[in-house]
Amino acid sequence: MVLILQILYAIVFFIMLLLSGFIIFHVVFYSYNSPSKKITLALFVPVTCVLLLTNLILFNSIDLEGLFSNIYMLY
Numbered sequence: 001m002v003l004i005l006q007i008l009y010a011i012v013f014f015i016m017l018l019l020s021g022f023i024i025f026h027v028v029f030y031s032y033n034s035p036s037k038k039i040t041l042a043l044f045v046p047v048t049c050v051l052l053l054t055n056l057i058l059f060n061s062i063d064l065e066g067l068f069s070n071i072y073m074l075y
Contacts, residue, residue: 002064009059013052020048 023044031037 005064013056016052050063
């Protein structure tokens, strides 16, 4: 069960990375003007990196084996 959740999380994380790249691509190539492009990228890229990094760290800090062993003991 733990391996399945880790694989699912990896898929979701990869999709989030792809969507972030998709957003960055559109900001770079379809911005109205250069200052708005720079401001948007200056806000979006660091915030997205911090959110993805903290999400990854927090997911890896969860003791999934201990969590599921407690759940299985209830049944």
